[in-house]
Amino acid sequence: MSAISDRYDRAAARYQKWWAPVLEETAVRVLDRLAGKLPLDEPQRIVDIGTGTGTLVLEALRRWPQSSLTGTDASSGMIVGARERARTELAQADQERLSLVVAEADRLPFADASFDAAVSSFVFQLVPDRAAAFREVRRVLRPGGLLVFVTWMLSDIRFAADEAFFDVVDELRIPDQDGPEEDRTGDLVSPRSAADQLRRVGYRDVSAAQEWLEYRFDRVAYVDFLEEYGESDLFRSLEPRMRRRLRQRATERLESLPATDFDWRVPVVMAVARRG
Numbered sequence: 001m002s003a004i005s006d007r008y009d010r011a012a013a014r015y016q017k018w019w020a021p022v023l024e025e026t027a028v029r030v031l032d033r034l035a036g037k038l039p040l041d042e043p044q045r046i047v048d049i050g051t052g053t054g055t056l057v058l059e060a061l062r063r064w065p066q067s068s069l070t071g072t073d074a075s076s077g078m079i080v081g082a083r084e085r086a087r088t089e090l091a092q093a094d095q096e097r098l099s100l101v102v103a104e105a106d107r108l109p110f111a112d113a114s115f116d117a118a119v120s121s122f123v124f125q126l127v128p129d130r131a132a133a134f135r136e137v138r139r140v141l142r143p144g145g146l147l148v149f150v151t152w153m154l155s156d157i158r159f160a161a162d163e164a165f166f167d168v169v170d171e172l173r174i175p176d177q178d179g180p181e182e183d184r185t186g187d188l189v190s191p192r193s194a195a196d197q198l199r200r201v202g203y204r205d206v207s208a209a210q211e212w213l214e215y216r217f218d219r220v221a222y223v224d225f226l227e228e229y230g231e232s233d234l235f236r237s238l239e240p241r242m243r244r245r246l247r248q249r250a251t252e253r254l255e256s257l258p259a260t261d262f263d264w265r266v267p268v269v270m271a272v273a274r275r276g
């Protein structure tokens with residue numbers, strides 16, 4: 001098991017509550033792009049790479065009512081989360097059109113040309129070898145099949161709510177964490193670099209553009225978000241007394257900020273390509 005899938009296994013339940021909603025509106029734009037190119041009223045075979053708790057597969061089942069959907073993820077915990085959502089949110093007939101499989105993006109357990117389309121949201125920044133993953137997705141697409149994905153674009157945009165939180169961390173002299181920083185090295189440098197990489201491994205009709213993910217965090221719930229998801233390692237590392245103090249001081253500070261300081265706006269790259 002890789003460090004990444006281990007991390008997502010541990011976070012699966014909290015992911016669905018705290019992080020999937022942040023990504024959702026931007027993630028489903030992938031399906032908007034695909035819908036313009038893949039007829040909705042014909043049976044299609046669609047695979048979602050790194051499905052997480054199933055945001056894209058669940059929505060795609062609704063949009064392509066005759067199609068079969070396959071969600072893959074390297075983390076078995078995330079696949080369990082997706083299965084649970086499918087069980088509670090989908091009618092039986094729709095559940096039968098869905099399969100969920102634990103698999104790394106660069107080792108997909110499917111025959112060549114198994115799918116008409118592949119989709120993915122916020123995953124290709126995490127794979128250890130992106131070119132290998134693009135090649136593997138190409139292998140499982142039929143000739144002419146489509147890949148549409150969105151992921152982060154590298155940026156150093158600041159977020160006022162986080163800056164206020166870390167000011168409080170500094171004021172309380174909470175030491176730097178020993179744990180690894182979130183690795184952002186896989187974020188795409190530019191739409192052009194993504195397009196070039198896709199062309200190099202044999203995709204054609206490639207387009208890639210910068211778009212924005214915009215999300216307003218709930219000011220009242222933001223400390224809960226940080227404690228339970230965003231900065232859970234930091235909170236967990238503290239003695240109960242310091243943890244309570246951090247919560248209290250951070251709550252006071254965050255409540256003093258205007259609601260607009262909780263508007264998160266970050267660039268993403270949306271890419272569309274066809275198997276040559």
Ligand SMILES: C[S@@+](CC[C@H](N)C(=O)[O-])C[C@H]1O[C@@H](n2cnc3c(N)ncnc32)[C@H](O)[C@@H]1O
Pocket residue numbers: 004005008020023027049050051052053054055056072073074075078103104105106120121122123126127128
């Ligand atoms: C940020 S989440 C995105 C999940 C989902 N696509 C969404 O939009 O909510 C990243 C997902 O990629 C999965 N992942 C990470 N590395 C992977 C890999 N090499 N192959 C397949 N999935 C991977 C993680 O387990 C996690 O579920």
